[in-house]
Amino acid sequence: MGIDHRINANIAAMGLVTPTPIQERGIPSVVAGRDVLGLAQTGTGKTAAFGLPMLTRLINFGKKPDPKTCRALILAPTRELATQIATNIDAYAEGTPIRSFRVVGGASINVQMERLSRGVDVLIATPGRLIDLIERRAVDLSQTTYLVLDEADQMLDIGFIHALRLIARILPKERQTLLFSATMPKLMSELADTYLTDPVRVAVNPPGQAAKQIEQGVHFVTQGDKATLLAEYLSKHPGELAMVFGRTKHGSEKLSKLLDKWGFKVAAIHGNKSQGQRERALAAFRAGQTQILVATDVAARGLDIPEVAHVYNYDLPNVPENYVHRIGRTARAGRDGRAVAFCAPAEIGELRAIERAMKSAIPVIGGEVPPPAAASAGRGPRGRGKPIDGGANKRPARRPSRQPRSRQAKA
The missing domain is CATH 3.40.50.300 (P-loop containing nucleotide triphosphate hydrolases)
Incomplete structure (x- = not known):
């Protein structure tokens, strides 16, 4: 499916050998550089669907990121989801030059600012804490060419729409964006129009339906x-x-x-x-x-x-x-x-x-x-x-x- 051989070795060791439907249908579009709107329930392997091709693309940069910058930004609605994504990304990228970092509320912002000063390949963040860091000029999104919004419907539900609009204005227009959601509320259309350009729509299950198992x-x-x-x-x-x-x-x-x-x-x-x-x-x-x-x-x-x-x-x-x-x-x-x-x-x-x-x-x-x-x-x-x-x-x-x-x- 076009995934780097080092990442393939890592996921094989984790027991991930057969792609789920969201991975099978989504990864080729991501590898091809297309924006993707993915609709699938939780627990269907969305992190690997965006993480594996993202890491493959980042490996080919060949140099370290500049201070305060991140090449890829993953936004998640909660601290727990951000932590889960960071854990998976680290496991996928083990043994590669890729370095990720998680920033969430409830942790020392000074420690986060110090780490970001050296630049990171992948930044996993909750919108609120990311806005705090942007206002303190601790992070520069001008070189972010890869963006993921995971559980986007929940970000809307808990009131992050204004933060997302602000972040969208700061990001470069030339980027690849992936938006994943389990449901499709009305505000999602506005969010998709704001962030995505001619996206490939990958709907594994109709929005709002639970897993059959x-x-x-x-x-x-x-x-x-x-x-x-x-x-x-x-x-x-x-x-x-x-x-x-x-x-x-x-x-x-x-x-x-x-x-x-x-x-x-x-x-x-x-x-x-x-x-x-x-x-x-x-x-x-x-x-x-x-x-x-x-x-x-x-x-x-x-x-x-x-x-x-x-x-x-x-x-x-x-x-x-x-x-x-x-x-x-x-x-x-x-x-x-x-x-x-x-x-x-x-x-x-x-x-x-x-x-x-x-x-x-x-x-x-x-x-x-x-x-x-x-x-x-x-x-x-x-x-x-x-x-x-x-x-x-x-x-x-x-x-x-x-x-x-x-x-x-x-x-």
Whole structure:
């Protein structure tokens, strides 16, 4: 496929020998120098799709980059995704002259400025921190000829559109640009028009659809009984990695503490955690020291942990497209996975919006669909009420804690 032999040797050692559909269809266009708009779910190998041909092109420069410059810029919406991309790029480029560097918030900007003063081949950055460095004149994008926007829909969703417009004005017009996304919101057309020139469109799956290997289901339950229901599900799969998604930082932290009290090995990542805390939590999760990771949408976007077997949507997302990203944390790299959504009466609207976005219904695997009147009555700050599944959501017998129900509802 036109990839440098040294990079080929590295990926073969990593077990990457057969290209995924996004790689098979995207790499030739990248090697040919075309702009690419890639639409594929998370976990389909997008990093290699843009990383392998990018590194091949950079190897042929033959000289070191100038001070403060970068030849290739990869933008990612979150620190975790930027870290994951940097790890993969380093692995692909091992033994070559290519040097990459990651800049994200939550880390020392002075250290980042010192490293950038020597110039880098590949700069992986979150938009906010990159703007900070640009304003401090610590980075010069005038020689950047290769640009990647990964998880572009999430960058729009969390408010980076203005930062992206500013970066676009600074970059050279003569460049190759690749834009990858799992969904295609309305603002994406504007972003594509701003960044891409006559792009090749590579759509592995229709935007907004989940990977076929993911077994999905929805379990109807009152908000106050979600914690015990989650504990039941987790108890059925001891030793298997699971991610649990909450809507808020505060709620995710309280849920993780409750699960810990009930004897589960759990960690949490969200916006109130420091960068060090988030990295330690992820390291423990990858190593299997904790089996459950409770997370919010922003903190968990782009995590690539192939061993994740289960995803639980403890709270349904307000943005329907985020559902696809959440469940994309499982069934990665061709593996199977399971995703269960807990739907309280007050969340029926969110569930239907998700199903409309995916153009398919999620199979019901538990509880009873509340009638429209019950769903309307259930709307409130916490949707408290009796279990709608006949009381099957009692706390697992092996959990010794006798926490009052009011505490469960708050969790």
